[in-house]
Amino acid sequence: MPCASERILISLISCSVLLVACTTPRPENVAPCVTKDTRDLVLRWGTEDDSLNVIEVYRLNTKGEVFYYKGPRKDTITDDYKLHIDQRDYCTTASSVNSCFLKTQALNSRGRKGRFIEYFNPSTDVYLRAVWNPDLQTFQSRDMRKEYEQLMSILDQ
Numbered sequence: 001m002p003c004a005s006e007r008i009l010i011s012l013i014s015c016s017v018l019l020v021a022c023t024t025p026r027p028e029n030v031a032p033c034v035t036k037d038t039r040d041l042v043l044r045w046g047t048e049d050d051s052l053n054v055i056e057v058y059r060l061n062t063k064g065e066v067f068y069y070k071g072p073r074k075d076t077i078t079d080d081y082k083l084h085i086d087q088r089d090y091c092t093t094a095s096s097v098n099s100c101f102l103k104t105q106a107l108n109s110r111g112r113k114g115r116f117i118e119y120f121n122p123s124t125d126v127y128l129r130a131v132w133n134p135d136l137q138t139f140q141s142r143d144m145r146k147e148y149e150q151l152m153s154i155l156d157q
Contacts, residue, residue, distance in 0.1 A: 026084055030062040033091035037123050038062065043097055044118040045151045047134060048073060051112050058082070058151070064090035066155065085154050093154060100147040101128045107144055109133060117144055117151070 030039060039062060046057035056070040059079055064087045069079035085093070101119055111133035119128040132141035 024084075026065060026081070027063040027087065031064055031087035031090045031094075033087075033094070034062045038094075038121060040123050041094065041119070041121045043094060043151070044120070045116065045148055047113060047115050049113050058155070060085075060090070060093065060151075060154075062090070062094075063087070083155070083157070085157055089154065089157070093151065096150065097147060100143050101130070104130060104143050106130075107132055107141060109136075109138065109140060111135060115145075115148060117148060 034041070041062055043060040044057055046055060048055040048057075053073050054071060055073045055077070057068070057077070057079070059067040059069075061067075063084065065084045066082045067079035068082040069077045071077070097117065097119055100117075107130040110131045113134055114131045115134040116129060116131045118130075119126065121127075130141075130144045132138065132144060137145070
């Protein structure tokens with residue numbers, strides 16, 4: 001029968017092997033729905049606080065990788081890799097955000113805080129941004145609020 005220290009060592013090794021086995025590598029290629037014109041598409045969403053001059057932002061690229069930044073609002077931010085989602089889920093998400101922008105067209109109704117979703121495709125020179133006050137449940141922001149919640153839900157995968 002192994003002693004206590006041997007049992008702890010065996011448990012640590014077992015946990016390490018399990019952790020390595022459950023970790024999937026980051027994707028190397030773009031999602032199958034991505035075309036030449038949408039290869040550089042970026043979806044961003046988050047909340048900015050003007051009074052504190054801070055921003056919390058998530059960025060989703062065409063590989064399905066999600067990056068995160070929270071800190072001072074500035075022109076150039078360095079975000080950190082957070083996770084990646086299944087590429088089929090990426091395709092569904094990108095399509096949903098695009099449809100929501102086509103439906104909403106324009107939304108810029110903010111307060112001290114602004115919650116936002118951005119759709120940026122430098123290849124086609126398309127930059128769409130919707131901003132609303134997260135403290136109010138307005139009729140105009142209903143679709144974007146729903147889309148924002150769906151974007152936040154991919155972080156739980």
